[in-house]
Amino acid sequence: MLNDIPDLTDPTAILQRLVRYPSVTPADAGALATLEALLVPLGFAVARPVFAEDGTADIENLFARTGSTGPHLVFAGHTDVVPPGDESDWKHPPFAGVIADGELYGRGAVDMKGGIACFVAALGRHTARGGLPWGQVSLLITGDEEGPAINGTAKLLAWAAERGERFDACVVGEPTNPQALGDMIKIGRRGSLSGTVTVRGVQGHVAYPHLADNPVRGLMALMDALLAEPLDAGNARFQASNLEITALDTFGNLSANVIPGRASASFNIRFNDEWTAASLSAEIERRLALAAENRRWRGERDTPLAFEMVWRGNPSDAFLTRDDALTKALSEAVQSVTGRVPALSTSGGTSDARFLKDHCPVVEFGLVGKTMHMSNERVALSDLETLTEIYDAFIARWFAAHA
The missing domain is CATH 3.40.630.10 (Zn peptidases)
Structure with missing residues (x-):
């Protein structure tokens, strides 16, 4: 005192x-x-x-x-x-x-x-x-x-x-x-919503890509699906919602000649009252699922891209x-x-x-x-x-x- x-x-x-x-x-x-x-x-x-x-x-x-x-x-x-x-x-x-x-x-x-x-x-x-x-x-x-x-x-x-x-x-x-x-x-x-998307691949030598699956390829496709189309145009009360990628990770892969086995991207969205945290997370998952269905890792494979979506922290509306x-x-x-x-x-x-x-x-x-x-x-x-x-x-x- x-x-x-x-x-x-x-x-x-x-x-x-x-x-x-x-x-x-x-x-x-x-x-x-x-x-x-x-x-x-x-x-x-x-x-x-x-x-x-x-x-x-x-x-x-x-x-x-x-x-x-x-x-x-x-x-x-x-x-x-x-x-x-x-x-x-x-x-x-x-x-x-x-x-x-x-x-x-x-x-x-x-x-x-x-x-x-x-x-x-x-x-x-x-x-x-x-x-x-x-x-x-x-x-x-x-x-x-x-x-x-x-x-x-x-x-x-x-x-x-x-x-x-x-x-x-x-x-x-x-x-x-x-x-x-x-x-x-x-x-x-604005509200705030954060998440991390992880794609698992198969680690391998860059000179033999047919023996590996590069998760970065798939991750880029997923991130493009989130960024390509605006979430909304804003309104008289709030500016447009905005998604930013905040981190990229290949889990310790530091070698220039190694295809990583995993890759992840974290993002944060500042969103307006066109959305709730629940409706926005559903929209993000919809976009990711559609991109994964349309994305094939390599030309010789016909299975959809597998990914994991984890929501982080406490979202706020x-x-x-x-x-x-x-x-x-x-x-x-x-x-x-x-x-x-x-x-x-x-x-x-x-x-x-x-x-x-x-x-x-x-x-x-x-x-x-x-x-x-x-x-x-x-x-x-x-x-x-x-x-x-x-x-x-x-x-x-x-x-x-x-x-």
């Missing part, structure tokens, strides 16, 4: 403290204890449940809540960060929280300890002015967003639901703005938030502070919003994301102040709309 509490209205002081904990997934390193120490003086009751599952690291999480009745607003995020990489590539140590030339350097400064710091500072300013609006505010913070996301937000939401918690709206503090604060609010996300009151309150807060009218977007990758959408309407808004996951990740101090002002205004507007 902290021996001294920084100014709870100052996002820079809060972020400096949080960045100094090297909370690389799955390590917490003290980040959540610090966050608890910051929230208790603001009137929050804090719980820090730890979730576990065989084959994964135990993960500490945080749920903080103030208020007992009325509309319930939740802010969600994560204190875990990706590794800093080669620290010699950094101008300043990645966990020192150094301020230089008007910017704060550190892993997690943008993604997303900065968003957490700004929301806490916004709560601090409400408290300094006499208290939060009537209602309930919670923070739902995980240490497993950058990792496998198994012992994090999904289990924390289930834990909260078992205790009777019900949320009316959620803001996720991910860095959503591409260039400047106020550019973009995420009101939905696309979603779109249609809560006009939530979007309006946040958009108006952004415009009142920055003068910009934010675009309402469904672009980008996935986030923990994919779990939160099943519990309440959710939008995402945070810092500018240009340096996230990079060496010298950093945030302008002026952006920290601006985001705090936006969150401050949003809290007031959202609760006023639900009074």
Whole structure:
């Protein structure tokens, strides 16, 4: 716990403290204890449940809540960060929280300890002015967003639901703005589906191909079947779905004169709401089966291509938030502070919003994301102040709309 509490209205002081904990997934390193120490003086009751599952690291999480009745607003995020990489590539140590030339350097400064710091500072300013609006505010913070996301937000939401918690709206503090604060609010996300196709052949000498079956030939035909025809054309809500091959493997075959015995290709699809994970996986399997039926390994053989399709990880469906009151309150807060009218977007990758959408309407808004996951990740101090002002205004507007 902290021996001294920084100014709870100052996002820079809060972020400096949080960045100094090297909370690389799955390590917490003290980040959540610090966050608890910051929230208790603001009137929050804090719980820090730890979730576990065989084959994964135990993960500490945080749920903080103030208020007992009325509309319930939740802010969600994560204190875990990706590794800093080669620290010699950094101008300043990645966990020192150094301020230089008007910017704060550190892993997690943008993604997303900065968003957490700004929301806490916004709560601090409400408290300094006499208290939060009537209602309930919670923070739902995980240490497993950058990792496998198994012992994090999904289990924390289930834990909260078992205790009777019900949320009316959620803001996720991910860095959503591409260039400047106020550019973009995420009101939905594409789904994600990953898989690996493996073709088994017969290993042999390249000079005697008639004695072997080269699985790469068949694998190329299968991948061509997945890539040749677009999955869809997109719609007014989402861009077109996109399949990308992410890895090719011949299982250790390094010899230039050996035909491999196996070959595989892994792929990921970011898909829109024309599909569900179930309907899209069925379409992929249909395309593969048709290509395998039409593909003969060699001219002298008439058997279909044999392959194995394995789906990976936890697929997530696309979603779109249609809560006009939530979007309006946040958009108006952004415009009142920055003068910009934010675009309402469904672009980008996935986030923990994919779990939160099943519990309440959710939008995402945070810092500018240009340096996230990079060496010298950093945030302008002026952006920290601006985001705090936006969150401050949003809290007031959202609760006023639900009074």
